Amino acid sequence: MKARVTVTLKNGVLDPQGKAIEGALGTLGFAGVGSVRQGKVFDVELNGTDQAKAEADLKAMCEKLLANTVIENYSVDFA
Amino acid sequence: MKARVTVTLKNGVLDPQGKAIEGALGTLGFAGVGSVRQGKVFDVELNGTDQAKAEADLKAMCEKLLANTVIENYSVDFA
Numbered sequence: 001m002k003a004r005v006t007v008t009l010k011n012g013v014l015d016p017q018g019k020a021i022e023g024a025l026g027t028l029g030f031a032g033v034g035s036v037r038q039g040k041v042f043d044v045e046l047n048g049t050d051q052a053k054a055e056a057d058l059k060a061m062c063e064k065l066l067a068n069t070v071i072e073n074y075s076v077d078f079a
Numbered sequence: 080m081k082a083r084v085t086v087t088l089k090n091g092v093l094d095p096q097g098k099a100i101e102g103a104l105g106t107l108g109f110a111g112v113g114s115v116r117q118g119k120v121f122d123v124e125l126n127g128t129d130q131a132k133a134e135a136d137l138k139a140m141c142e143k144l145l146a147n148t149v150i151e152n153y154s155v156d157f158a
Contacts, residue, residue, distance in 0.1 A: 032126040043118065057111075
């Protein structure tokens with residue numbers, strides 16, 4: 001089973017990397033870019049077909065390893 | 080207008096970061112993880128309401144800055 005975990009910074013958390021990209025896009029001539037925030041995506045391939053178990057496992061993985069829940073949100077989607 | 084750009088490694092491109100996460104998940108006791116590949120996500124806020132223009136702009140941003148098209152694929156979604 002294929003799943004995609006998306007980890008993004010919470011609102012209010014400073015994102016210097018996103019700010020740098022915003023500046024670079026302006027320098028490249030892209031007008032009208034309001035803001036850019038960068039996050040991470042993990043494409044996880046899981047054995048088994050029980051989607052409920054897979055979702056529970058993926059949430060546990062996010063809590064333990066993939067996301068820093070103090071400053072980041074995560075979401076789990078199945079392909 | 081809010082858009083999400085997802086940049087992932089092409090198939091066949093080695094992903095040592097994903098491999099490390101895979102190993103770490105195994106060490107943490109998560110069995111049944113087949114493979115992990117890591118990518119990037121950019122949440123871009125654009126001024127204007129013309130979605131076709133926004134999509135063309137975002138693709139140009141990907142080609143020029145956000146993605147390395149030699150080894151990465153990108154996709155653009157609107158929220």
